[in-house]
Amino acid sequence: MSYNNILSTTNSGITTITINRPSKLNALNKETIQELHEAFKAADQDAATKVIIVTGSGEKAFVAGADISEFANFSVENGGKLAAKGQELLFDFVENLKTPVIAAVNGFALGGGLELAMACHFRVASDNAKMGLPEVSLGVIPGYGGTQRLPQLVGKGRAMEMVMTAGMIDAATAKDYGLVNHVTTLEELMPLAEKLAGKIMRNSxxxxxxxxxxxxxxxxxxxxxxxxxxxxxxxxxxxxxxxxxxxxxxxxxxxxxxxx
CATH class of the missing domain: 1.10.12 (Lyase 2-enoyl-coa Hydratase; Chain  A, domain 2)
Incomplete structure (x- = not known):
């Protein structure tokens, strides 16, 4: 299948899905969310795919957030529909896939980007990664599951602080918090994710x-x-x-x- 905003390749049992909007720091817009849904669904239904890895193109960002220009003028009703549709199509969908999904966080994972990473079954990060939920600095809150998954992963107090301050944490802090499982260099990020995928694939x-x-x-x-x-x-x-x-x-x- 051909996509405008993502790349999907399968090799030796691993499907790698790459968000590919480098000029926008891989920000999520409606089209990208729809394409990700289709790619994840296809991989989950593919008997040859045993593990899915999702990452961002380039060295700067996994996903630097949502595309704010798409919803800056939304009404209350439209805002609610945006969150509901996004959770259904992508974030809840990924969490509930039967195929294991590893997020390989390369660089910024902010807002919807961190929410996507948290929807995956576990996360590894490059040492240049920065993570946060800055939505309150825009007068809104995380709407793609962030207020629910972040406290599950790091605890209520830390989640409250991260959301309220709209600040970013580095990869070492994310590992200390339990938000990511492993931290490595940018060069070794995908090899590490693939190594973990290999261990998973030995099992049923x-x-x-x-x-x-x-x-x-x-x-x-x-x-x-x-x-x-x-x-x-x-x-x-x-x-x-x-x-x-x-x-x-x-x-x-x-x-x-x-x-x-």
Whole structure:
């Protein structure tokens, strides 16, 4: 599929989605959000894709925020619709994919950019990365899940401070906060993400998808995460991956998971 604002390539089980608007520091506009939705959906449905990595083009920015020019004149109703549609199309959508998604944060991840990174299943960052939610400096609040996911990841107090001050934190602080899992040089960022993807791909993709569902359930209102875990655990016993994994263990050999 051809895109105007992103690039999507698949190699050795890894689909890499790159936001490619360098002149706008990869800012998210409506078209880019729609294209990202389509690319993530295609990758999740592709049996050849075991892990998705999302990153930004260039060395300056992962995503430097939303394209403010698109909504500067919105009404109350339009603003609400913007947030609802964006969460449905991209941010909630990514969080709930069965395929693992790694955010490789290269440079600025601000506003919608940080919200996209937080919607991914985990994050790695380059040592030049800067992260923040500056929305209150524009008279608005994060609207793509930022007020919910940030406190889940860094705690309520730190999230309150980050949102209220509209400030940025560096990669080392983000790692200290638990916002990112690993920090490395810009040159080693993608190799690190691919190395982690390789470790993931050794395991059952079916089981990983069920683990994602169980972990996410703990953060959803009205969901009992323990009950979801029990249900997903039970479902694993009916999969070919379970049969292969247990058989390989008993036969003292490496498992060759069929992904079914």
């Amino acid at each position: 993709s079916v089981a990983i998808g069920k683990a994602i569902k169980a972990i996410n359930a703990n953060y959803k209102d009205g969901k009992n995460g323990y009950k979801v875990e029990i249900k997903q655990f039970g479902k694993c016993f009916g999969t070919e991956d379970f049969k292969e994994g247990t058989t390989a263990f008993l036969e003292k050999r490496k498992a060759n998971f069929p992904g079914k």
